[in-house]
Amino acid sequence: MSTDRIPMSKEGYEKLKAQLDKMKNEEMPRIAEQIAEARSFGDLSENAEFDAAVEAQGMLQARINDLQNKLGSALIVDKSNLSTDRVAFGLKVRVIDLDIEEEEDFTMVGPGEEDYDQNKILLSSPIGQALLGKKIGEEATVPIPRGVLRLKILEISVA
16 A cells, blocks of 8 residues: 555545445445345345345445545645645646647646546646646646647646
């Protein structure tokens, strides 16, 4: 297991915690009931319902483990005292795509807060990683399937 800290806001942490709680206290008991019911049908060697329920339980447990790891590695960041001299977690970044001359804003967020329709991108995403640590006026290149996305940072502000 990695010991890297995952930056996130208090809101993002609480959202992930609520998801974990729902998985553990609602979804897992429901799947356990499905397994018990399928077991009551008899011969488990040819019981598709049992196999499906056990598979669903395994997948849910993997998601629970992933969330527990994220929450265990969380570093709660207070957005009120962020510096805007370099791109970092919790900041809003205005960039211009140098190839199509179009401006766009991105807000750098942690797990549980991403919303790509609102341009809230994960710090760990390819664009997030390319912008991280850059200053106003610097360029970032992001490998994409059709080549390279070239972004120039125009403005950095608190989100």
